Amino acid sequence: MTIDELYTEAKKGDLKARDELFKALLARFRYFAHQKIWDPDDAEDVVQDALIVINREYDRIDIKVSFHLWAYKVFDMRVLGYVQKKGTSRARYLRYPENESDFQEPLVKIQPEIKVKLLDCLNRILKANSRYARILNFQYQGFSTEEICEKLKVTRNNCYSILSRARSLLALCLKKGDIK
Template sequence: MKELWKKAALGDIEAEKKLSRHLLERFSVLAGLVICKEDARDIAQEACAVILTEYKSLKSPFEYNAWAQKILKNKIASYFQRKSVENRIFSENHRDNLENLVEASAENNEIMQILIKCLKKLVDSFPRYARVINLVQLGYNTNEICGRMDISRNNLYVLLNRGRKIMRDCVFDGGAE
């Protein structure tokens, strides 16, 4: 790794490509702490981009590994902070909206129409998400759903969360086309 860093720092393009591939593979594993694989890959790519643009400023190959790891750790920490803030903002902003929506729907049947429209959209656009949500609502446990759909637990949670988010967004948009 140290020799690869030295060659890349001197301008060897092939060494720089190898260094990039090595970092991406290594960081993809470490970024696996993040449940969503797309987010993990994005974090690894962001960290690699920072490292590959700034590694030549280091004076020694010995500080390279620690420095690169620190960048990745900061990217992962930033990801979790961003997710935490997004969740807080969502719950604060939409709690009032949800209460208002429920009150308004008690007067008329509008909420049912919106839910049906959103469910139809989900089934048409993302049938796997709809199936997971349906199986959960029918009372199947995680192992039964994973067995029926031939998916891992992590994939189940990803599908479930994405389906719920799509439904939530659709409901708050009023089922807009």
């Protein structure tokens, strides 16, 4: 069931649906928060804060059209508030941890042979066209997509096309061992 369907059922008094609804919201908010907020504790605070508001308002108001839109707005406003206080979303990339100790434990182990193959392919692709790297460089320096396009003198669509080609080449390289 979608969030809106769960909401409709929950509003009819279905406690299981209500439980499911808040679980679905929690999962989504955590996922979204992680994309925007680097610090996991801060991210969780924002998520919980939004859920508290939704839980409180849930009994008070009756959303007729789009509950998911309303719930999202509640959450997004909190993310926005956080970002404003702590700096823009760019800060996430600028504050990319430099020390090993700052990194969290990996969730899954990557296969070593894939790493080697990837780096080999990467070398080939970067040699073939440095623009791929430049786009990503700018990106990780915190430039917005518009700024990257401006710097590279390409349109937004072209920017994505370049990245798309890079990805296709990587796929090809991994399959054939070369980009030719």
